[in-house]
């Protein structure tokens with residue numbers, strides 16, 4: 001069976017979580033709610049936008065209302081982040097190395113299709129992936145394992161042959177529930193935030209710090 005690298009998108013392929021958080025702050029301010037940035041990131045990063053909106057604004061919202069609210073939030077985010085769009089250091093070299101070793105590549109993200117397009121097409125990265133799984137493809141966001149299990153299945157890889165790359169505690173937990181090892185990128189939280197997870201095999205600042213022995217053993 002294949003080996004696969006499953007990449008979270010936001011906060012991992014791109015260092016953009018500060019812009020997501022800022023767009024949520026703006027979105028909730030418009031509705032008279034104040035959020036604490038750090039606590040909000042820990043509690044929500046990796047969940048789908050619709051799940052986050054229902055948690056904070058009410059479970060009674062219809063799917064249509066949630067869809068419109070989510071579109072509003074994500075367009076604020078894209079406008080804020082667009083001038084800064086770039087892949088995290090070492091990403092291009094890592095995917096080239098992975099391909100040379102025959103490793104399958106996938107994305108497992110909570111992002112909606114418009115954000116996947118914005119990021120992966122904006123950086124011309126879509127061509128590299130064997131599978132791209134987002135909010136439109138699975139019912140439940142992280143910490144549920146659905147997005148990574150679906151990405152692995154589409155790559156033809158068993159969970160034990162997958163390495164997930166993540167920046168958020170709920171994403172590391174999703175990998176753990178999927179039975180997958182995880183490499184943490186400290187784009188947003190420090191290494192200490194991940195010490196409790198037994199599936200974490202490395203914690204790095206960006207992709208340049210990764211050793212080939214760990215990835216291709």
Ligand SMILES: O=P(O)(O)OC[C@H]1O[C@@H](O)[C@H](O)[C@@H](O)[C@@H]1O
Pocket residue numbers: 008009010011020044045046047048049052108109110111112115168
């Ligand atoms: O799963 P990923 O790629 O880290 O995406 C996470 C983010 O996806 C976004 O679409 C949400 O609006 C964010 O608030 C969320 O944290």
